[in-house]
Amino acid sequence: MAKLTSRAENYSQWYNELVGKADLAENSDVRGCMIIKPHGYSIWEKMQSALDKMFKDTGHSNAYFPLFIPKSYLSKEADHVEGFAKECAVVTHYRLKAAEDGSGLIVDPDAKLEEELIVRPTSETIIWNSYKNWIQSYRDLPILLNQWANVVRWEMRTRLFLRTAEFLWQEGHTAHATKGEAVKEAEQMLEVYAAFAEEFMAVPVLKGLKTASERFAGALETYCIEALMQDGRALQAGTSHFLGQNFAKAFDVKFATKEGKQEYVWATSWGVSTRLMGALIMSHSDDLGLVIPPKLAPIHVVIVPIYKGEEQLSQISEYALKLKGELQQKGLTVKFDDRDTYKPGFKFAEYEMKGVPVRVAIGPKDLANGTIEVARRDTLEKSTISNTKATDHIYGLMNIIQKNIYNKALKFREDSSHKVDDYDEFKRIIANEGGFVYAHWDGSAETEELIKQETKATIRCIPLDQEKEEGKCIRSGKPSKGRVVFAKAY
RNA sequence: CGGGAUGUAGCUCAGUCCGGUAGAGUGCUCGUCUGGGGGGCGAGAGGUCGCAGGUUCAAGUCCUGUCAUCCCGACCA
Incomplete structure (x- = not known):
């Protein structure tokens, strides 16, 4: 594996190469779409599970709404159409057939849809069309839902994770009886996003309001978290919208108040996407590859044996597996890489590229001395420690690394x-x-x-x-x- | 949709000006020596040169058309 282009030399090339070499994702043959590879997806799953817990802890439930949205729904909210119409994929037919000249498959012109469907660019419309049926009384409120889904926005220029035509995200959609409650919800979810970014991703974020021109199509107010990347450019990492009564009016969602009056429902929506992967990558990584904070790392510790011959390997394995077991007891994910098909130096470079927070090397010298070598991915420091202290030391490093990465990013932002x-x-x-x-x-x-x-x-x-x-x-x-x-x- | 460029091995690309047996690096396979920072040596597999026409004894190379991709502009989580 060749070295990465350095950040100083060409930041954007560095990013592209890193995404590939760290095995996070690759481009699909379908323009603008990405294939998220296992290592990238594992990180995304870690993000999902942390966020999902935070959503549940704040009273939300998950649900799922369809990928396809009748075209007519989109047009019900004027600003929303304005914002999304230009980038919608449209389904017009439901059948293919063999071409008569034998040239392959063609769209069957007889299978035209009565009403065209759009592939969701976001789900406000289809969800509010349901909420209309679910809400009659103040007793039905609030509705606090989230969905994990893919969405499609037909972008002209795309980049892996940062802007792709199809991306994965979560979208929360809530309905409330009062304006105050909806605003509070939007603000609460912004706080959730900020806490997630800082505590899990180790990415410091600014919390703020978007100006009218940067606001979500159909929102009265858009709250956002903004992160600063190492090249000095900002990245919007999450948004939470106070939608007012716009969607309730567009879909005629009214409820009876305690007093028996009919009123429109107040709404919020909020989302973060696989774009967070881009934020994570560009916040911490260096010229050797990815740096992942321990709380999101698919593998916390990798143990690399250094040996000559079967006999030495089996001695080292015994030593290594004991350490692995102890670390697992502490809740860490540990990989013992005893592949004989790659040499230690190659493995070191590979795990650095993939961002594993701590690497342990164990060789014959360590066996003789009762030590192990511990290397930190964030600082690249190596130290040799006694094996009796190994488990506690490595476990303790996780918090230290998590904090160090955050502090480094925070200092960078302050200096910038x-x-x-x-x-x-x-x-x-x-x-x-x-x-x-x-x-x-x-x-x-x-x-x-x-x-x-x-x-x-x-x-x-x-x-x-x-x-x-x-x-x-x-x-x-x-x-x-x-x-x-x-x-x-x- | 405007401007620029590129399609040749899994990947990165040379070869095209000036037509004459399909190349390199990397990756891959096998063997061997190695093993505390991306190994050395030896052998090997792998390509309808984007696609379709044309010119020619002969086309990766010249001509025409076509498709695709990338970059720069307008739009965006």
């Missing part, structure tokens, strides 16, 4: 965040250094668009913890009451 009040300075930083730029903005879509045209930077969010501060808009000079966060984004 700038307060800027001068537009030339703003342009210079956006163009050369990247990172998050905190600057004043007059609140108008026109100015936002101008800045985007002139610098390629967009407003990533209006931070939830925004400080009140009188200032002048960096572009228009008009008054502003607080700073918003600009960056070039993925």
Whole structure:
């Protein structure tokens, strides 16, 4: 396996190569679609199970709605159509037949669908069409559902995990009796996402509100978490939407209040996708390959034996399997790689590429000395320790690594965040250094668009913890009451 | 949908200008020596040169058409 292109040399090539060499995913022959390979999927499963637990803990249940949505549903909510119509895959026929000239299969023109179906780009419409039937009274509320699904958005330019035509995600869809409750739900799920990103992915995130132009199609308010990648570009890692009564009105979902009045239901939706894989990869990994935080690592520890001949291998195996068993008792996933078909050096490089947090090497010297060699993936430090301390030491390393990775990412973000009040300075930083730029903005879509045209930077969010501060808009000079966060984004 | 480029071994690509037996690196298979950081040596398998026409004694190479992919722009979790 050849070395990776370094991040400094070509960041985007580094990313592409890493996704391939770490065995996470590959491109499909179907344009824009990806094949998620076992190692990549294992990480996704870890993410799913942690998130799923958090959703359940906050009172949500899983359900499943269809892949296909009648075309007419989409058009019921005006902004929603506007946002998604341009990227929908459409099913028009339900049968193929052999071509008469023998050239293969063709779409059977006699099998045209009465109403065309779209492949879901998101499920608000089909879900609210059901909620209409499920909700009559305030007693039916709230409805707190989530679904794990695939969706399709026909993107022109795609990149593995970051933007693919088909992707996996979860979408929460909730229905509430009051506006306050719905807003609270949207905010709560944003907190869940932020906690997940920071505690499991070890990715620090900014919590904020999207500006009107960046808002989800059909939402009144979009909350988001934004992460900063190592190349200084921002990545939207999750969104939570307060949908107001837009979908309730579009699908005529009313409920009887305690007082017997008919009112429209309040809604939220929220989602994170396999894009999180991109965030994970680009937050921590280095020129040797992937770095995965222990809480999401499919394998925590790999043990590599170093030996000559069968006899030595069997002695080392005994030693290694004992350690493996002890670590498993502690709840760690351990792989003992006794393949004889690859040499130790190759294995070291391979597990570094795949991001296994801790590697243990055991050779004849260790047997003689009662030691093992422990290597950390995050710092690349190697240390030789007594085998009597091995289990506790390695177990303890998991927390240390988890924290270290987070702190490193946090420090990077802090070092890459700038307060800027001068537009030339703003342009210079956006163009050369990247990172998050905190600057004043007059609140108008026109100015936002101008800045985007002139610098390629967009407003990533209006931070939830925004400080009140009188200032002048960096572009228009008009008054502003607080700073918003600009960056070039993925 | 506009601008640019590329289709040759599993992968990355040379060969095309100037037509003459299909190449390299890597990966793969077998043998052997090796084994504490991506091994050495030897042998071997693997290709309708994107597709369809044409020119020619002869086409990966020249001509025409066609399909596909990638990159840069407009759109986006």
